[in-house]
Structure formats: C-alpha cells, structure tokens
Amino acid sequence: MLEFDDIQHILLTRAPALTGRYDFLSFRDPAGGRQWLGNFLQEVQSAEAMRASVEKHNRWVSVAFTWNGLRALGLDEASLATFPEEFKQGMVARAEMLGDTGENHPDHWTGELASPDMHAIVILFARDAAERARFQAEQEKLIARCEGVKVLSSLDLEATPPFGYAHDHFGYRDRLSQPVIEGSGDEPTPGSGPLLKPGEFILGYPDEDGPPANLPQPEVLSRNGSFAAYRRLQEHVARFREFLRDNGETPEEQELIAAKLMGRWRSGAPLVLAPDKDDPELGADPQRNNNFNYKQMDPLGYAVPLGSHMRRMNPRDTAANMNRRRMIRRGATYGPHLPDGAADDGVERGIAAFVICSSLIRQFEFAQNVWANDRNFHELRNERDPIIGNQDGTLEFKIPKRPIRKTIKGLPAFTNVRGGAYFFLPGLAAMRYVAGLGSH
Ligand code: HEM
Numbered sequence: 001m002l003e004f005d006d007i008q009h010i011l012l013t014r015a016p017a018l019t020g021r022y023d024f025l026s027f028r029d030p031a032g033g034r035q036w037l038g039n040f041l042q043e044v045q046s047a048e049a050m051r052a053s054v055e056k057h058n059r060w061v062s063v064a065f066t067w068n069g070l071r072a073l074g075l076d077e078a079s080l081a082t083f084p085e086e087f088k089q090g091m092v093a094r095a096e097m098l099g100d101t102g103e104n105h106p107d108h109w110t111g112e113l114a115s116p117d118m119h120a121i122v123i124l125f126a127r128d129a130a131e132r133a134r135f136q137a138e139q140e141k142l143i144a145r146c147e148g149v150k151v152l153s154s155l156d157l158e159a160t161p162p163f164g165y166a167h168d169h170f171g172y173r174d175r176l177s178q179p180v181i182e183g184s185g186d187e188p189t190p191g192s193g194p195l196l197k198p199g200e201f202i203l204g205y206p207d208e209d210g211p212p213a214n215l216p217q218p219e220v221l222s223r224n225g226s227f228a229a230y231r232r233l234q235e236h237v238a239r240f241r242e243f244l245r246d247n248g249e250t251p252e253e254q255e256l257i258a259a260k261l262m263g264r265w266r267s268g269a270p271l272v273l274a275p276d277k278d279d280p281e282l283g284a285d286p287q288r289n290n291n292f293n294y295k296q297m298d299p300l301g302y303a304v305p306l307g308s309h310m311r312r313m314n315p316r317d318t319a320a321n322m323n324r325r326r327m328i329r330r331g332a333t334y335g336p337h338l339p340d341g342a343a344d345d346g347v348e349r350g351i352a353a354f355v356i357c358s359s360l361i362r363q364f365e366f367a368q369n370v371w372a373n374d375r376n377f378h379e380l381r382n383e384r385d386p387i388i389g390n391q392d393g394t395l396e397f398k399i400p401k402r403p404i405r406k407t408i409k410g411l412p413a414f415t416n417v418r419g420g421a422y423f424f425l426p427g428l429a430a431m432r433y434v435a436g437l438g439s440h
Contacts, residue, residue, distance in 0.1 A: 001183065002047075002181075002183045002184060002198055002202070002205070003223075003224050003427070004046060004047045004048035004051070005046045005047075005048040005049070005428075006046060006223070006224040006427040006428050006429050007046060007047045007202060007224045007427055008044060008045075008046065008047070008062045008063075008425055008426075008427065008428070009045045009046060009047045009049070009050035009051075009060060009062065010060075010062040010123060010330055010354070010356070010425070011047065011201065011202060011226055011328065011356060011425065012047040012181070012184055012186075013047055013050050013051060013054075014175070014330065015050070015054075015060035015125035016054065016127065017059075017060065017125035017126055017127060017157075017159075017332070018126075018127060018128060018158075018159045018163060019125075019126050019127075019128060019129050019131075019132050019156070019157055019158055019159070020123070020124050020125040020126055020132065020156075020157035020332055021122075021124045021126070021132055021135075021136065021154055021155065021156050021157060022121055022122065022123055022124070022154065022155045022157070022352060023121065023122040023124075023139070023151050023153075023154045024111060024112065024113065024118050024120070024121055024151070024152045024153050024154070025069075025118075025119055025120040025121070025122065025149060025150065025151055025152065026072075026115075026117045026118060026119050026149075026150045026151075026152050027069065027072040027073060027119050027120070027148060027149055028072075028147075028148030028149070028150060029147045029148030029149075030072060030073055030074035030437075030438070031074075031147065031438055032146045032147030032148040032149055033072060033073045033074075033119070033146070033148065033149060034073055034074065034434065034435050034436075034437060034438060035145075035146045035147070035435075036142065036143065036146040036149045037063075037073065037431060037434060037435040038432075038435035038436070039142055039145075039146075040063065040122075040142065041428070041431055041432065041435060043061040044061050044062060044063055044428065044431070045057075045060055045061065046428055058126060058127040058128070058131040059124060059125065059126040059127065059131050059132075059135055060124075060125045060126075061122065061123065061124050061125075061135075062122075062123040062425065063120060063121070063122050063123065063431070064120065064121050064123070064228055064423035064424060064425040064426075065119060065120045065423060065424050065426070066090060066118060066119055066120070066421055066422065066423060066424075067080065067083055067087055067088045067090060067422070067424070068090070068116050068117070068118070068119055069118075069119030069120045070083075070424065070434070072119045073119075073434055073437065074434075074437045074438060075221075075434065075437065078217075079216070079217055079218065079221065082214075082215075082216045082217040083216045083424070084214075084216075084227075084359070084360065084361065085361075086360050086361045086365060086422065087227060087360060087422050087424065090116075090421065090422055091106075091229065091230075091420045091421050091422045092106045092114045094365065094422075097365065097368075097369055098365065098368045098369065098373075099368055099369070099372060099373035099384075099389065099390040100390070100417050100420070101390060102390065102392055103392075103413065103416050104390055104416055104417040106420075108416075108418075109232075109417070109418060109419040109420070110153070110232075110418050110419055111152065111153030111154075111155065111232075111419055112152040112153055113153070113232070113419035113420060113421055114419070115152070117152065118152055118421060120423075121230065121421070121423055122139070123354075125157075125332070132156070155232065155334055155352055156334060157332040157333065157334050157352060158332075158333065158334060158335070158336070159332065159333060160333050160337045161337050165284070167266075168235065168333055168351055169235045169237050169333060169335070169337070169338065169349050169350065169351075170235060170237060170240050170258070170266075170414070171258075171266045172258075172262055172264065172266050172268075173264070173266065173267060173268030173283055173284075175329075176264070176268055176286070176289055176290055177191075177192060177290050177310075177314065178192065178328065178329065179192070179193060179196050179200070179201075179326035179327070179328060180192060180193075180195055180196065181195065181196055181197075181198050181200070181201055181202070182195040182196060182197055182198060183198060184198075189286045189287060189289075189290050189291075190287060190288070190290065190291040191290040191291035191292055191293070192290050193316075193322070193323070193326070194323070196208065196323055196326060199212050199358060200323070200324065200326060200357070200358055200363075201226055201328055201356060201357060201358055202224060202225070202226055202358065203215055203216070203222045203223060203224065203225045203226060203358055204219070204222060204223035204224055204225075207324075207358065208323045208324050209324070212358075216424075218433075220429055220430055220433045221426065221430045221433060221434070222426075222430070223427055223429070223430065224426075224427025224428075224429070224430070225424060225425055225426040225427050225430055226356055226357070226358060226424075226425045227356070227357060227358065227359070227360050227364075227422065227423065227424055227425065228330075228354040228355065228356045228422075228423045228424075228425050229354065229355040229357075229360055229364040229420070229421075229422055229423075230352070230353070230354055230419070230420055230421045230422075230423060231351075231352070231353050231354075231355070231417065231419075231420050232334075232350065232351075232352045232417070232418045232419035232420065233350045233351045233352075233353070233388065233415045233416070233417060233418070234348050234349070234350040234415060234416045234417075234418045235349055235350040235351065235414065235415050236344075236412075236413065236414055236415065236416070237338045237344075237349065238338065238342075238343065238344035238345075239344070239412055239413075239414060240414045241340075243257075243412060243414070244257050244258055247408055255278060259271055259278070260304075260305050260308060260397075260399050261308060261309065261386045261387060261397065262308055262309050262310055262387065263304040263305075263308035263309060263310030263311050264283070264310060265278040265279070265280075265283060266278075267279070267280040267282075267283035267284070268280075268282075268283030268284060268289055269282040269283035269289065270282075270289060270290070270292050270304075271298075271303040271304045271308075272292035272293075272294070272297050272298050272303050272304055273288070273289075273291070273292055275302070275303040293316050293317045294311060294315065294316050294317060294318045295316075295317040295318050296317070299318075300400055301400040302400050302401065302402070305397070305398060305399050305400060306378040306380060306398075306400075307377075307378065307380050307383045307384075307385070307386065307397060307398060308386070309385055309386060309387040309388065312371040312372060312377065312385050313327075313367060313371055313372075313385075314326070315371070324362060324363075325362065325363055325366055325367065326357075326363070327355045327356065327357050327363050327364060327367065328355070328356040328357065329353060329354070329355060329356075330353065330354045330356060331351060331352050331353030331354050332351075332352060332353075333349070333350070333351055333352075334348075334349065334350060334351075334352050335347060335348050335349025335350060336349060337349075348418065350415065350418070351415075354423075355367075356425070360422055371385065372384060372385040372388050372389045372390075373385070373389050373390055375395065380398065382394075382395055382396050383395055383396055383397060383398065386411060386414070387414060387415060388415055390413075391411050391412060391413040391414070392413070393410050393411070393412060393413075394410070395410075395411050396408060396409045396410070396411060397411050
C-alpha cells in the first residue's frame with residue numbers, strides 16, 4: 001500500500017496550475033536551515049492532501065534537496081555516505097556523460113545552479129499570478145526570520161497561450177504519455193504500458209526487480225522519497241520556426257517536419273496512427289492518442305523516424321528492459337510566448353522540468369547518455385535527439401521515406417541547457433526528521 005499521506009504530491013499528481021515559481025535556496029547555517037524547513041513543512045502537501053482538496057486550493061508546494069543541501073542541514077557523514085554516487089556528485093560533475101558540453105556546459109548556466117552552495121529547491125505551482133505573489137510575500141517573511149537562509153535565484157513559470165491544453169513554446173501538445181504506478185489509483189490510458197511497481201519511482205517499495213536494495217539510511221530518510229533531475233532547457237523558438245520554413249515548402253510540409261522531429265503532430269496526434277495528415281481530434285483523445293507501438297506498427301520508422309524525440313525517450317517495444325527505464329515528467333514552461341511570425345526578441349523561454357525516478361543512473365542518465373546523445377543509437381550514425389540532444393551543427397536527422405529517405409544535414413540546436421541539478425525529494429516524515437536533527 002502506498003503511503004499517500006507521506007509522499008510529496010508532485011510524485012503522484014499534477015497541479016492544475018497556470019503559473020508557478022522555483023526558488024533555489026542556500027543554507028549558510030544548519031540550525032537556521034532546519035528552522036526554515038520545520039516551518040516551511042506545513043506548506044508541503046502530500047499526495048493524499050492534494051487529492052482531497054485540489055478544488056479548494058490555489059497553490060501546491062514541493063521541496064527537494066541536493067546532497068550538499070542535506071549536508072548543509074546537518075545530516076551526518078555516515079548517512080550522507082549511503083546516497084547513490086551520482087546524486088552525491090551532482091549534475092555538474094556528470095556533465096560530460098549527460099552531454100552537457102559546449103554551449104550546454106555548466107559554465108554557462110544561470111541562477112547559480114552550478115554552485116555547490118545551491119542546496120534546495122522550492123517548487124510552487126499556482127493557479128494564478130496573484131497566488132504566486134501571496135506565496136512569495138509569505139516566504140520572504142519566513143526566510144528573513146531564519147538565520148543564513150538565502151535565495152540564490154528564482155524562476156517564474158508561465159503557461160503559454162492558448163491555455164486550454166498543455167504545450168511547450170514550439171507548440172507541441174505535451175503530457176500525453178506517462179508511466180502509471182501500481183497502487184496509485186491511476187489507470188494507464190491505452191498504450192501507456194503496464195502498471196509499474198512503485199519502487200521504480202518511490203524509494204522503500206519493491207521495484208520491477210524485487211525488493212529494494214541499498215536505500216539511503218536511516219530508513220525514515222529514504223522511505224517515500226525519490227530523485228529528481230532538474231533541467232532548465234531554453235527553447236530557441238525563432239530558430240525552430242525558421243528551420244521548419246527552410247525545410248518545408250508549404251505550411252503542410254512544415255507541419256510534417258515538426259511532427260517528424262517529435263513523433264507526434266503538434267496537435268498531439270501520434271504519427272504511427274496518423275502518418276500523412278494531422279488529426280487534432282485524435283491528438284486530444286486520451287483513449288487513442290497513446291495507443292500504439294513501434295515494432296509491429298512502424299518497424300522501419302516510415303511514420304515515426306527512429307531518431308525522433310519521442311521514439312528515443314520511450315522506444316516502447318523496440319528496446320529491452322523498458323519497465324526499468326521509465327520516467328515521471330513534471331514541470332512547466334517559462335518565459336513569454338513568442339507570437340507567430342514575430343522575429344527573435346532575445347528573451348529566454350523554455351521548459352523547466354523534473355525527471356523523477358528512483359535511480360538517476362538507470363533512468364535519467366541512461367536516457368540522456370544513450371537515447372538522447374549517442375550518435376549511433378538505433379545505428380543512426382551521426383544523429384542525436386533533435387529536440388534535446390547536444391547539437392553543434394554537424395549532425396543530421398534522417399526521415400525514412402520511399403523511394404529515398406530525406407536527410408537534413410547540419411541540424412541546429414533548438415534547445416540549450418541553462419541549468420540543472422540532482423535533487424532528493426523526501427517524504428514528509430523524512431523532512432520532519434531532518435528538521436529535528438539538532439534537537440535529538
Ligand atoms: C525542451 C525540452 C523538451 C521538449 C520540448 C519535450 C517535448 C516533448 C513532447 C511534446 C512529448 C510528447 C508528449 C507525450 O508523449 O507526453 C515528449 C515526450 C517525452 N519526453 Fe520530452 N521534451 C523535452 C525534454 C525532455 C527531457 C529532458 C526528457 C528526459 C530526459 C524527456 C523525456 C520524454 C519522455 C520520456 C517522453 C514520453 C515518450 C513516450 O512515452 O512515448 N523530454 N516530450
């Protein structure tokens with residue numbers, strides 16, 4: 001039985017928010033940090049509390065810590081040593097392997113995210129900007145009372161218009177395919193794969209391989225916790241639109257190029273089910289829009305190129321061990337919408353996302369290293385993920401087609417990494433334990 005009253009809501013639920021804010025904190029004084037946490041905890045909703053009151057509330061808050069952050073709060077060395085190696089090292093130290101080189105290198109990140117002094121993130125999702133402002137004012141008061149707690153940087157989140165459905169700045173409908181956890185009460189939509197054991201995403205429960213091993217200690221600290229890889233990815237919208245114009249003569253051709261890069265039309269309709277023509281009704285229908293596979297329905301990629309973002313990030317029945325590599329995606333867009341036809345305005349916009357999993361190395365890092373950035377994934381030679389791969393202008397994107405395939409050479413970078421970090425997302429009891437450390 002999942003302990004819904006202890007698991008932070010972000011793991012199991014999605015808030016109906018149009019705005020939000022991430023605050024990145026530093027703790028210069030362990031007792032001050034614990035005082036902040038002890039007080040702040042009342043803001044953080046469990047999955048149970050969120051589900052019981054989602055209509056009543058206007059904001060939803062989570063909190064997570066870097067390994068340096070746990071140390072800064074006074075966790076002892078014996079306990080710190082029990083965390084997984086990649087989490088201890090942090091995302092900055094893993095840059096090479098993640099593909100965060102060149103323009104994506106942590107040297108170019110903003111908001112002090114690459115600093116070892118970045119200790120925690122407060123994740124606020126709010127129904128509107130007024131609620132966000134109220135939350136911020138309350139937080140400022142609390143922080144001012146707690147010795148040594150500093151806000152290093154913040155990022156405001158904004159949904160992009162039109163607001164009726166979730167989509168990114170490039171215009172792709174999102175949040176269609178998500179793994180579903182056994183016992184969570186959620187039903188997978190057709191095609192979303194089998195119910196997965198909770199331990200794939202939540203520490204302390206059996207995973208697809210059996211009982212969990214090597215959990216961070218003491219048990220109260222890891223139980224109902226998880227790990228989250230944070231990625232702030234700038235989206236170069238004007239560059240993306242120019243690319244579509246350069247590679248498609250008609251608006252229909254341009255839409256098809258956009259669809260081939262992703263694996264879905266921007267409406268959400270999957271190319272496997274709608275290979276030649278967009279079908280917005282299909283894109284909006286959760287009973288149908290994820291109901292496909294690749295091996296039987298599109299083995300050679302005539303509908304969905306093998307190198308498209310979606311086919312890389314979840315190769316479904318064309319990869320081994322898929323049940324051990326799924327990821328829960330959360331987050332939001334930031335920055336202003338760039339209206340159609342507008343020139344580049346030089347303003348940063350993009351996606352600020354969390355990839356949540358119980359093993360950063362097995363799930364997130366594998367996806368980054370092999371699926372996104374291995375040039376020879378699926379024997380594609382000289383390709384990386386067209387949306388999130390590290391692109392330096394020398395790689396290509398192949399669109400299988402009869403009688404001859406189309407090869408786009410010199411793919412530009414549509415996104416760049418502007419920040420990132422590995423966080424531990426503890427359960428509520430674990431946070432009470434940390435907040436109480438000095439007083440035991
Ligand atoms: C700017 C960055 C990104 C954009 C614009 C983007 C966009 C999208 C879109 C539109 C979809 C299809 C909607 C869906 O199936 O739910 C998708 C699917 C997905 N993306 Fe991304 N994404 C980005 C970054 C990432 C990152 C960093 C990861 C993980 C490392 C990731 C992992 C996935 C996964 C696992 C799926 C589901 C595929 C499936 O189950 O078929 N994405 N993405």
